[in-house]
Amino acid sequence: MGTLVSAIGSGLTLPFLVVYLHSIRHMSLPVAGLVVAVSGVTGLATGTIGGSVGDRIGVGRLLFGGLLVSGMATIALARVRTPLSAVIVVALIGIGESVIWPALNALVASQLAGPNRPRAYALRFGVLNGGLGVGALIAGSVVSLHRPASFELIYLVDGLTTVLFGLIVGIGLRHRSGFRNHPELDGDGSQAKAGYRTVLSDRRFLAWLIASALFVFFGYAMIDGGWAAYATVIVHASPRIVGIGFAVNTGVIVVSQLGVAHLTRRWRRSRMLAGVGVLWSLAWLMAGIADVSGLSHLDVDIALALSLGIFGLGEALLSPVAGALPNDLAPDRLRARYNALGSTVWSFGTIIGPPIAGVLLASSTPLSWVGLVFVGSILAGLVGLNLGRLLPAEIDRPVGVDGDTATAG
Numbered sequence: 001m002g003t004l005v006s007a008i009g010s011g012l013t014l015p016f017l018v019v020y021l022h023s024i025r026h027m028s029l030p031v032a033g034l035v036v037a038v039s040g041v042t043g044l045a046t047g048t049i050g051g052s053v054g055d056r057i058g059v060g061r062l063l064f065g066g067l068l069v070s071g072m073a074t075i076a077l078a079r080v081r082t083p084l085s086a087v088i089v090v091a092l093i094g095i096g097e098s099v100i101w102p103a104l105n106a107l108v109a110s111q112l113a114g115p116n117r118p119r120a121y122a123l124r125f126g127v128l129n130g131g132l133g134v135g136a137l138i139a140g141s142v143v144s145l146h147r148p149a150s151f152e153l154i155y156l157v158d159g160l161t162t163v164l165f166g167l168i169v170g171i172g173l174r175h176r177s178g179f180r181n182h183p184e185l186d187g188d189g190s191q192a193k194a195g196y197r198t199v200l201s202d203r204r205f206l207a208w209l210i211a212s213a214l215f216v217f218f219g220y221a222m223i224d225g226g227w228a229a230y231a232t233v234i235v236h237a238s239p240r241i242v243g244i245g246f247a248v249n250t251g252v253i254v255v256s257q258l259g260v261a262h263l264t265r266r267w268r269r270s271r272m273l274a275g276v277g278v279l280w281s282l283a284w285l286m287a288g289i290a291d292v293s294g295l296s297h298l299d300v301d302i303a304l305a306l307s308l309g310i311f312g313l314g315e316a317l318l319s320p321v322a323g324a325l326p327n328d329l330a331p332d333r334l335r336a337r338y339n340a341l342g343s344t345v346w347s348f349g350t351i352i353g354p355p356i357a358g359v360l361l362a363s364s365t366p367l368s369w370v371g372l373v374f375v376g377s378i379l380a381g382l383v384g385l386n387l388g389r390l391l392p393a394e395i396d397r398p399v400g401v402d403g404d405t406a407t408a409g
Contacts, residue, residue, distance in 0.1 A: 004130065102340045131230070244301075249312035290303035
């Protein structure tokens with residue numbers, strides 16, 4: 001329920017932050033990219049701290065606090081006028097988000113046995129994207145570059161839905177497993193002090209972090225920080241098409257979730273990651289086609305929408321792996337730390353991705369941005385495939401319905 005409510009609000013604003021800062025608040029593309037990157041900087045600084053706090057006080061409490069901070073900062077984003085005020089607000093959003101996603105993943109894992117986690121993450125991802133799709137459709141019909149108030153409205157609604165999610169967690173889950181601290185962390189705290197040393201000594205988890213960082217940088221960071229700017233500034237598509245494109249993206253994810261949930265029982269996780277790389281490279285290629293001269297407006301719109309649709313299919317493959325893998329590797333007493341370090345790669349991506357996208361898109365050869373993310377997605381898929389050599393068989397191969405390790409895939 002909380003994911004659905006919050007996702008509808010997030011869907012209103014997801015593709016528009018760079019566009020909002022550039023076209024409504026009149027910041028240059030490179031400056032807008034740097035402002036967006038601040039979220040990653042603060043997230044990087046606070047994410048590991050959040051992992052330690054979550055293992056001490058409980059991931060549910062950490063999630064509650066992160067949602068309130070992020071929601072109130074998003075409301076304030078509607079009123080920013082200068083780069084400095086935008087930096088402050090985006091920094092607070094980064095602090096909240098740096099603990100939201102790892103705490104939420106850990107909270108799900110604390111309530112479910114390992115074999116059920118991939119399907120639970122796939123289900124939550126489907127609900128998330130269903131809400132994002134609804135929000136994107138609404139944004140496509142409401143937002144206009146000629147009406148700054150329309151942007152202020154969607155950020156206000158986004159912030160309110162995030163606060164509501166926090167209240168749902170704080171009231172509805174306060175007695176559930178994972179809301180309070182793990183018993184093994186009580187006492188003198190010696191285990192907590194050694195916690196991150198233990199996590200960083202896990203070579204399998206470090207290998208996953210490298211693969212995850214590549215997927216974030218060449219995928220999500222470029223979707224959030226570059227695709228909408230590419231579509232509106234370079235290809236000259238309207239904000240309405242941006243909203244429709246993200247609705248197609250989320251629609252594909254929602255429709256494909258049942259099939260993906262079935263694949264999690266049969267395919268190796270490393271092969272699913274390779275599939276993500278293939279699909280994302282095709283998505284970026286389709287985005288590049290949208291800038292080919294001679295295409296009609298309809299052809300351009302179709303190419304842009306298809307690029308996000310293909311990207312969404314890759315997201316559907318990645319989500320159950322990205323959610324379950326860190327939690328399958330983590331012991332209960334260090335679950336928040338594993339998820340926190342996993343979340344830091346998102347911070348790295350949002351630090352590096354948007355500024356690079358802004359510089360390349362503002363250059364004399366904006367298609368160089370498409371070339372970068374195309375090649376990078378292929379590289380990410382190859383690194384993900386190589387994980388199959390490092391992960392234990394029982395983790396790389398999902399558990400079948402009968403409880404035995406599946407042999408297919």
